[in-house]
Amino acid sequence: MPAPDNCPPPISSSIILVGLMGCGKTTVGKELSKVMGLPLLDMDTVIEEQIGKSISDIFRDEGEAHFRALETALLQYLQGSPDKNLPAVISTGGGAVVRPENRKLLHRLGFVVWLDVNTHTLVSRTCRSSNRPLLKVEDRVGVINRLQEERASMYAEVAHLRIESAQMEISDIVHRVMAEAKAFFSVS
Ligand code: S3P
Numbered sequence: 473m474p475a476p477d478n479c480p481p482p483i484s485s486s487i488i489l490v491g492l493m494g495c496g497k498t499t500v501g502k503e504l505s506k507v508m509g510l511p512l513l514d515m516d517t518v519i520e521e522q523i524g525k526s527i528s529d530i531f532r533d534e535g536e537a538h539f540r541a542l543e544t545a546l547l548q549y550l551q552g553s554p555d556k557n558l559p560a561v562i563s564t565g566g567g568a569v570v571r572p573e574n575r576k577l578l579h580r581l582g583f584v585v586w587l588d589v590n591t592h593t594l595v596s597r598t599c600r601s602s603n604r605p606l607l608k609v610e611d612r613v614g615v616i617n618r619l620q621e622e623r624a625s626m627y628a629e630v631a632h633l634r635i636e637s638a639q640m641e642i643s644d645i646v647h648r649v650m651a652e653a654k655a656f657f658s659v660s
Contacts, residue, residue, distance in 0.1 A: 480580065482580060482581065482582045482583065482657075482660055483554050483580055483582070484558035484559045484560075484581060484582050485559045485582060485583070485657050486510075486559040486560050486561070486562055486581050486582030486583070487504055487508070487510070487559075487562070487583050487585060487649060488578055488581055488582055488583065489501050489561070489562065489563050489564060490564050490566075490568065490569055490584060490586050490627055490630060490631060491566065491586050491587035491588060491627060492566045492589065492594055492616065492619055492620065493566040493601070493606070493607065493616075493619075494593070494595075494597035494601070494616075495566070495587040495588070495589040495594065495637070496597075496642070497563040497564065497587060498514065499642060500587060500642060500645050500646065500649070501514065501561050503642050504561045504646050504650070507646055508650065510559055510560050510561050511557075511560045511561070512560065512561050512563065513557065513560040513561070513562045513563070515543060515562065515563065515564050515565050515568060518546060519539070519542050519543070519546060522542075526603065527539065527565075527603065527604075527605065528603055528604075528605050528608075531605035531606075532605070536567075536605075536606075540567065540574075543564075543568050543571070543574060544571055544573060544574055544577070547568075548577065550562075550577075550581060551580065551581065558581070558582070559582065562581065562582070564578065566619070566623075567623075569623060569626040569627055569630050570623070570626065575626060575629055579630050579632075583632050583652070583653045583656045584630050584632050584633070585631060585635060585649050585652075586628070586630075586631035586634045586635070587637045588634050588635065588636050588637065590638055591613070591616050591620055593638040594616050595613050595616055598612070598616070599612070606619070632652075632656055633649070633652050635648060635649070
């Protein structure tokens, strides 16, 4: 079935994982990359390597807006040179969906999967994390709740598939993603 005009085909058969901090993007991404034989591209790691600084240090020294611009630049680069880097399993940072232009870029890169996990699970999974600048606050539950409220509609907008994955085994998530991706790419 040809894609409608207002819905251009994806530029690669990449799998892109989106969702809040602690939703499992990195863990699921690693497993997907292994099972599918695709490289894993972790956006935070690529940015840290390019800039030569941790995400925390970028937030501290240049601020969040600068980090968001780095995310956009990386997505633009991937879109501009797909042959060098794609297809891949792309694990995004939780806030990569915040800029509208990023949502367009992400949606075009491939099959976008939102790992939707409840606040309680996110809080328990991130409680020991010391490398997430947005969670270096007293009220982590409040911050995670606020981010859930602010970003849910953004994840919904960008994703081709939403999985409520809090109670699922990693292997079940991986199989579900692979099955749905296969169906998606066979018609796009
Ligand atoms: C952020 C999530 C982080 C990282 C940065 C900002 C966010 O990535 O990009 O700390 O705004 O939600 P993870 O979702 O991989 O923790």
